[in-house]
Amino acid sequence: MTGKEKLLSALKTKGIKYIFGYTGGAIMPVFDELENYKDLQFIMSRHEQGAAFMAQGISRGSLSTNNPQVGVCIATSGPGAMNLTTGVADAHMDSVPMLIVTGQVATGVIATDAFQESDIVGVMMPISKQTYMPLHADDVETTVHEAHYVATTGRGGPVLVDIPKDIQNQSVSKKYHFDVKGYRPVLPGYFYHPTPERGPLERAMKLINKSVRPLIFCGHGVVNSRAGNLLQQFAEKVNIPIAFTLHGISALPADHPLSLGMMGMHGTVEANKAVVEADLLISFGMRFDDRVTAKLDEYAANADVIHVEIDPSEIDKNVATSVAINADVYRTLRVLLDDPMLTYKPRRRWFKKIDEHRKAMREALQGEIDGGVGDNGKLLMKTIVHQLSLATKGKDLIVPDVGQHQMMAARFYNYQTENSWFTSGGAGTMGVSLPMAIGVKLSRPDERVWSISGDGGFQMNMQELGTIMEHQIDIKMLLLNNGYLGMVRQWQTLFFDGRYSGTPMLNPDYGFIAKAYDIPYLKVTKVKDIRPALQKAIDQKGPILIEFVCDPTEVILPMIPAGGGFNDMIVTRPQKEKSVSKRKKKGNKS
Amino acid sequence: MKRRAILAFMHDRPGVLNKVSMLIRKKMYNVDTLTVCSSRVKGISRMTITLREDDIAKVTQVIKQLEKFTEVISAKELDTNKSYWREAAIIKLEVDSEHLKAFKGRYNFEVLDKKSKDIQIIQLAGSTAQIDNFLDKVGREHIIEIARTGVTAMEK
Ligand SMILES: Cc1ncc(C[n+]2csc(CCOP(=O)(O)OP(=O)(O)O)c2C)c(N)n1
Numbered sequence A: 001m002t003g004k005e006k007l008l009s010a011l012k013t014k015g016i017k018y019i020f021g022y023t024g025g026a027i028m029p030v031f032d033e034l035e036n037y038k039d040l041q042f043i044m045s046r047h048e049q050g051a052a053f054m055a056q057g058i059s060r061g062s063l064s065t066n067n068p069q070v071g072v073c074i075a076t077s078g079p080g081a082m083n084l085t086t087g088v089a090d091a092h093m094d095s096v097p098m099l100i101v102t103g104q105v106a107t108g109v110i111a112t113d114a115f116q117e118s119d120i121v122g123v124m125m126p127i128s129k130q131t132y133m134p135l136h137a138d139d140v141e142t143t144v145h146e147a148h149y150v151a152t153t154g155r156g157g158p159v160l161v162d163i164p165k166d167i168q169n170q171s172v173s174k175k176y177h178f179d180v181k182g183y184r185p186v187l188p189g190y191f192y193h194p195t196p197e198r199g200p201l202e203r204a205m206k207l208i209n210k211s212v213r214p215l216i217f218c219g220h221g222v223v224n225s226r227a228g229n230l231l232q233q234f235a236e237k238v239n240i241p242i243a244f245t246l247h248g249i250s251a252l253p254a255d256h257p258l259s260l261g262m263m264g265m266h267g268t269v270e271a272n273k274a275v276v277e278a279d280l281l282i283s284f285g286m287r288f289d290d291r292v293t294a295k296l297d298e299y300a301a302n303a304d305v306i307h308v309e310i311d312p313s314e315i316d317k318n319v320a321t322s323v324a325i326n327a328d329v330y331r332t333l334r335v336l337l338d339d340p341m342l343t344y345k346p347r348r349r350w351f352k353k354i355d356e357h358r359k360a361m362r363e364a365l366q367g368e369i370d371g372g373v374g375d376n377g378k379l380l381m382k383t384i385v386h387q388l389s390l391a392t393k394g395k396d397l398i399v400p401d402v403g404q405h406q407m408m409a410a411r412f413y414n415y416q417t418e419n420s421w422f423t424s425g426g427a428g429t430m431g432v433s434l435p436m437a438i439g440v441k442l443s444r445p446d447e448r449v450w451s452i453s454g455d456g457g458f459q460m461n462m463q464e465l466g467t468i469m470e471h472q473i474d475i476k477m478l479l480l481n482n483g484y485l486g487m488v489r490q491w492q493t494l495f496f497d498g499r500y501s502g503t504p505m506l507n508p509d510y511g512f513i514a515k516a517y518d519i520p521y522l523k524v525t526k527v528k529d530i531r532p533a534l535q536k537a538i539d540q541k542g543p544i545l546i547e548f549v550c551d552p553t554e555v556i557l558p559m560i561p562a563g564g565g566f567n568d569m570i571v572t573r574p575q576k577e578k579s580v581s582k583r584k585k586k587g588n589k590s
Numbered sequence B: 001m002k003r004r005a006i007l008a009f010m011h012d013r014p015g016v017l018n019k020v021s022m023l024i025r026k027k028m029y030n031v032d033t034l035t036v037c038s039s040r041v042k043g044i045s046r047m048t049i050t051l052r053e054d055d056i057a058k059v060t061q062v063i064k065q066l067e068k069f070t071e072v073i074s075a076k077e078l079d080t081n082k083s084y085w086r087e088a089a090i091i092k093l094e095v096d097s098e099h100l101k102a103f104k105g106r107y108n109f110e111v112l113d114k115k116s117k118d119i120q121i122i123q124l125a126g127s128t129a130q131i132d133n134f135l136d137k138v139g140r141e142h143i144i145e146i147a148r149t150g151v152t153a154m155e156k
C-alpha cells in the first residue's frame, strides 16, 4: 500500500462520497489511484475556487441530514492550491468543516522554488483550522483521520493535508498498522467543551426570569448543532422573541410568531429596535460580528448579555457578557428546556412595542413588493424573491451570492425548511453561489436548490456552468441582473453622492452563454412573467437559468451605515435618486 | 504601556511557533521577547512571550486565541508580582578589570573568558531591570557585543 491509497481509503472510511477538484503534476498519482475507487465520485470544477465552494456545499447541506459529510476538495501544488485559498478562508470564517488535499512537490526539492512549488502550509495556516504535511506514507492515514476529526469537532473549520508527490507514491513500511476502529487522535492541546456548567446556567435562568424585555439571538451555532427546533420550543416556553443573524436564518420557520427576522446592518426594523430596547440578550451560537453589532460602544448599552458559544475565544471578544456559557447550543437548550426554574411571562407591553415596529416596517415595504418595479419600470429584487417564496411555499434550499440580492434573499424568502439557507457570511465572497449550490444539491438530491446571483458574482464563477452541464446538476439559477455591482452602488447612492465609480458593467448576452452550455434559459422583464418563469423552473427537470432585468436603483433597507450605530438606521429612502450619472450609459446595456 | 508575560505550553509540532508569531502580528503587537524551551514532559514545549498592552481584555483575547490553536495546551498571563521573570546575558566588554570588579558584589556575574587585559566576556542572569541596571552602572560605552536570551518566567 502506498500513500495515495492510504489517503483515498481513509477518505472512504470517513464516509466521503464526492471529491471536487482539478488535477495537475504534483497530484497526479492520487488522481491515478482514484480510478480504483469507484465509490469516491470525482467532480471536476472548472476552477479550483469552484471546487472549494462545492466542498463547502456538501458540508453545509448535509449537516442536517442523517448522514453528515465533510466536503473534500483536491488540487495540485502551486497555482492549483493557491486557487483554493478564497474558498478555504471563506469556510474558516463561516466555521464550515472541509478537507483540502493538495499535492506538493517532492520532499527532495521542497524549499528550492521548484516548479509549481508554493508553501501552501504557510499560506493556509492563518486561514484554516489546521494544516498538515505528512512526510512518510505511514503518516498519511492517521493524518487524514486526525484532519477529519479536527475539521468536524467543536467549532468546525477547513483543514489542509498537503502531500508531497514522493510520499503519495511511497509504500508504507512492513510493520505498518492502523487500527481504524480503535483510532483516537492524540491532541493534548485540542479541547472543546460541549456540556454547559450548572453555575452559569442558573445565573442565566435567573436573568431570564427577571427580564422584562428579553430577546433571543439565533446564530449559526443553532443551525450547526441542529438545535433550531429546541430553540423554538425554548422561545415558546419563556415567550421571548427571536432575532436572527445572517447565518441563523432557517434554523426555525421564518414566519414563526416570535420571529423578528434578521438583525444587523440590513436587519428588520423590529429586530434592530428590539436590540436597542431589550434589557436582556440571550445569544446562541454567534460571534457578535460587526455587521450584527454596528458601532460597538453603543451596542446593547442597557442590556445584560447571556452568551452560549462553543468557541471560548468568541466569548467577551466584542461584547462583554453577563453570563458566559461555553458549551454546545443543542446541549444547553436541552438542559434549559427541561428546567422547571424557567417561567413563562406574557410580556404584553414588550410585544406591543415590537408589533408597532413590525407594522411600520411592513407598511414601508408592502407597496414596493406589490408594485414589483422601480421608477424605470425594471423589476425589483424583493418582488422576485417574494414570488419565489410563494411559488415554493418557502420549502426550497436557497444559495445566494453576495450583494443586494443576497440581502433580499435573506429578508424576503419565508424559510420553512431547517438548514435551507447557505450563504457566505463572514467573508462575503462574491462568486460562491454557483459552485456552492452544486455541492448543496449533491448533498440533498431530493430537494430543490435555487442559486440566486447578481450579474457581478455570477460572472466570478460562471465557468462552473461547465460542471453543471457535464453532470446535469439540477439547480435552478436565478440571475438578478441590474447591470451594476449593486450593493456597492447602493453605498455610492447613500454615502458617496451618487458617484458610480467602478460599479456599472457591460454584461454579456446570458442567453448565448446558457445556450453554449446547453442550459435552458428564460429572460424576464415584466412582473407578470415572474411567477410563470419560476413555475417553469419548478416543473422542468434539470438546470435552468432565468435572467431577471432588475432596477439598479433599488436599495435594500433598512441599513445601518458602516461605522454607525442602531440609531443611525436608515429606514426609508432619503430621496429619489437623481438622474443616473452619464457614466452609467457607457457600461450598462440591459 | 504595561509589559505582559504570557506563558504557554504547547504540543511540539512543526509550525507552532509560526502560528503563535502570526497571531501576535495579526493582533498588531510587536513581540518584546519570546523564548521557547522543552518542558518537563517530553513533546511539550514551554513558551514565554512578553509584549506591551494596557488593556487586560485584549491580553485575555490573545490568550484565548492562543489556546484555540490545536497545539496549545494552556496559556495564561503571569502576574508580575507573583512570578519570576528572568533572562540571561552574555556580554563582551572592553573594560578595565578593576572597574568591573567593583560591581562583583552587587551583580553576580561570572567571567567566561579574558581575551586580553581589558577585553572580557561575562555572563549574567537576572531580571531585565537588573541586567539593564548593570549595563548602566558599568557603562554601556564598554559593550562590544551583547546577547540576551529574552524573558523566561515561572510562577512563585
Ligand atoms: C470577491 C469579492 N469582491 C468584491 C466584493 C465587494 N462587493 C460586495 S457586494 C458587491 C457587488 C455585487 O454585485 P452583484 O453580484 O451584481 O450583486 P448585486 O449587489 O447587484 O445584487 C461587491 C463588489 C466581494 N464581496 N467579494
Ligand SMILES: [Mg+2]
Residues within 6 Å of the ligand: A403, A454, A455, A456, A480, A481, A482, A483, A484, A485, A486
Ligand atoms: Mg448586480
